Amino acid sequence: MWLKGALLDIASALRPDHGPTVVREWSDAVRLLDPEPVGFRALFLIGLGWEGHPSPSKLEETLTAFTEAGWAVHQDVTDQDGESWATARREEFEVRVYEGGRSGLVALTGWTPVTYPELRLGQPSFTRSTADGVLCDDCHGWGVCLTCEGRPYERRYERCWCIANNAGPGKCVECAGRGLRSHAIVLWCRPRQLLHGADAEAAPLSPIAEAGHDSTLSALSDIAQRNCTCGEFRCSWRNVVHEEGEHLLARFVGACQGCDAQRAYTFTLPLP
Ligand SMILES: [Zn+2]
Ligand SMILES: [Zn+2]
Ligand SMILES: [Zn+2]
Incomplete structure (x- = not known):
C-alpha cells in the first residue's frame, strides 16, 4: 500500500x-x-x-x-x-x-x-511480471534447484541431484541459474x-x-x-x-x- x-x-x-x-x-x-x-x-x-x-x-x-x-x-x-x-x-x-x-x-x-505468509525464503530472481523473457518452467524464476531449494545437500547416503550439474550445485539446470529463458533460448521452442x-x-x-x-x-x-x-x-x-x-x-x-x-x-x- x-x-x-x-x-x-x-x-x-x-x-x-x-x-x-x-x-x-x-x-x-x-x-x-x-x-x-x-x-x-x-x-x-x-x-x-x-x-x-x-x-x-x-x-x-x-x-x-x-x-x-x-x-x-x-x-x-x-x-x-x-x-x-x-x-x-x-x-x-x-x-x-x-x-x-x-x-x-x-x-x-x-x-x-x-512476501511469504508462512515460510521464510529469499527473493526469487524474477516473478512473471518482472521477467524480461519467459520464466523458467523448472524453477519458476528462482534460478535455484527447487529440490533442495538452492541448498544442495550431500549426506552419507543421499545427495541432491543438482550437485553434479554443469551450472553448479544448487543452481537450476534448465536456465543455468538465470531464472528465465532468454529470447535467444526461447527461439528454438517458439518463434519470437x-x-x-x-x-x-x-x-x-x-x-x-x-x-x-x-x-x-x-x-x-x-x-x-x-x-x-x-x-x-x-x-x-x-x-x-x-x-x-x-x-x-x-x-x-x-x-x-x-x-x-x-x-x-x-x-x-x-x-x-
Ligand atoms: Zn501468451
Ligand atoms: Zn530455471
Ligand atoms: Zn538441489
Missing part, C-alpha cells in the same frame, strides 16, 4: 490538473515445487497522459520527481523512435518507468518484494516476433484499428484488461503514435509474459 501511495503522489505532482490513472493492480504468485503458491508480490501499473502531438518527452521530469522523492534512478535506454526505459529503486521497491514514442504516455510499473522499429511497423498481426478512445492512456487502460490467447494478461506494452490522415494511429505492441508471443493492438485517436 505504501508503494501505491508513493507512486500516486509522484504521478499527481507531475499531473496536478488531470491526475494519474491506476491502469491495473495485480499480484504475482510465487511457488516452489508444489502448485500451491508460497508467496506473493503486489504490482501496480499507473499511467500518465499528456495531450498534443507530437508530445514532448516527459521522461526527464518524471525521473526528477522520483529523485526528489528519494528514489535512486537509473536511465536504461532511449530508442530512436523516442521510446525510453528507466528504473527507480527505493529500499526493496522497484519501479519500471516507460515512455512511449512521442505519444504523451508515461507508464509506471511498481512492485513490492515477495521482433518488436523493434521497422519490424514493429510491418508486424504480421497488423490489427484492425479500433475506435472508441480519445487518448493513449485510455487505450492502455483498455488493453491492460485483455488476455493473450494463452490466457495471460501480463505484457510489457510499448506504444508509438503517428499521424495518419484525419486522425492519430496509436500502436501498442508487447511480448506476452506467459508465452512470449507478440501481441499488438491499434487504435485511432482524434487529432488534438
